[in-house]
Amino acid sequence: MLDVRKLRLLRDLADRGTIAAVAAAHNYTPSAVSQQLAALEREAGAALLARTGRGVTLTPAGAVLAAHAEEVFAALERATAALAATRTGLTGPLRIGAFPTAMRTLLPTALATLAREHPGLDLTVDELDPALVPARLRDGSLDVALVHDYDLVPIAPDPALETAPLLDETMYLAATRPLDLAACRDERWILAGPGTLCHTMTIRACEAEGFLPRARHHADDFVTVLTLVAAGQGVAVVPELALRPPSSPSAAAAAAPSSPSDPAPVGPSGPGAAPVAPAGVVLTPLRTRRRTRFAYRAGTGAHPSIAAFTAAVRAA
Amino acid sequence: MLDVRKLRLLRDLADRGTIAAVAAAHNYTPSAVSQQLAALEREAGAALLARTGRGVTLTPAGAVLAAHAEEVFAALERATAALAATRTGLTGPLRIGAFPTAMRTLLPTALATLAREHPGLDLTVDELDPALVPARLRDGSLDVALVHDYDLVPIAPDPALETAPLLDETMYLAATRPLDLAACRDERWILAGPGTLCHTMTIRACEAEGFLPRARHHADDFVTVLTLVAAGQGVAVVPELALRPPSSPSAAAAAAPSSPSDPAPVGPSGPGAAPVAPAGVVLTPLRTRRRTRFAYRAGTGAHPSIAAFTAAVRAA
DNA sequence: CGGCGAGCATAAGCTGAGCTGATGCTCGAC
């Protein structure tokens, strides 16, 4: 029977590319990983790695085995989730990841709800860009996260992860006067940092109109972005959620949680509520949209702590 | 992450009932199993066993975890099968189990075909009653087996195993003259050994006609049974396959293997061929039927060695 | 009702798996 701890090292090698990177992720030395993978090759009776220059790559057999290992990990996660469901009351850690806008608008009320209803849960939240979420879920340092993708920057499915839809938002052009995107060729732009999904999305939206945005400022926080727009410092593309005021945890104390049984996406402000522009900012809706989802390791969706978290966020 | 070797001990405890029996199956001492299960409880953060008198039973959490462990083992078996599929040529052991009639009629040509087409396979065959097959598959001492059940003695599905249909046979009353089953109240009977499926099936068939068979002889081998019938020693119920002459491995050399893609059950003698009664024996078809299937551990159906075996048997 | 044996838990001790550190080799960047 193939050893699951060694399979995890093989899968991580498929993800991270080098034995040194896998060792760093597990707090091992590269020597330990090398020996464990050699032992896995003996168990498998097949070469799983090949030396290529200074590094290694997976053989076809190694790639097949790493892919199948995901199913094994998902089955173990389902076993752990089923075990957790046999306990009365939710306990243990729940490590949550979220991008800044979600942290400001969705999480405060959800965390307050969870803390009140499940005092045994040990909740921690890390702020990070959605592009970094997959690696953090795979290495177990996050259990659940909010991620998003844009029409213009779709994300390939990852076999180690599962997602569930939460929001489907309109994107807006924020300026000091009504403008079409096509008319912004000569505007100065406020872009998110290079490497973020929002940065890439904005570049692609402008390219679709036949120009490249001329970057004046870079800022990742939408409150900052909107403040700069109001100050006449440029134009930007922002999502609907960024226009929601910071949530109040005390509002959650009064609100009854909604049913988690219907996960269909809704706008962040509920049916029919239009976003409110900050003073001095004019919003023009764009065709492109942003979708926000829950993401978690394959097999953990039924874990009662994660189910409680997703229910609390939907109710926020 | 729950340790898979310990999960296997838990699952085996669910099957076998005592720590001593699990230890014996693994060539461990009961103390080793006890300590490993205690460690699994610490990993799980839940009580999985409860002391009941001299023995132990699984708690509800333990039962849930043992059930989920089957999914993990199935995923590992699929991984192993996928790995085997990456090799050119089939190698390694293939441990086959079969009941006597199948060994005499189906296996010789199939084994000859496999040996010729896959000389790297190490084929071994054990004869055993189908009732013993599940435990042997679970403990890994068999990889694939032929099993059967009867209309009157159905077998509950086992989550650790998967099956695929092979034969669907008529059962016959064997006597020295034409007889209905209902007329056999006063006949002397030749029954299979107590504890076998065939024994139970015959008892239930007679009970359905309102009487209990009066056992004169007990024999498990259908050749022996038919010889006793011909000698006027009693009546018996026998399956269609028991009437097939022993197969000739050289016939397989001439026959082209059939496609394994359509697994629909057929009669053992092909379409329209009636069974041939031995000299002195008259066969009366009964309504009850016997179904013969392949059985293997969940997840191993796609293993190329098992696929080759099932294809070879279907072609026999 | 007492004796006996089966089943199990726990502790002590031994063995080998799994890790670190040292060493040496290959390869690619500069």
Add this chain to the structure above:
DNA sequence: GTCGAGCATCAGCTCAGCTTATGCTCGCCG
């Protein structure tokens, strides 16, 4: 040509996993 990254292998240490010993509980039997 030098240097550093990446990896394989070996030696040695630590601790997980096993056996053996011991003791307790429970159920069967005389």
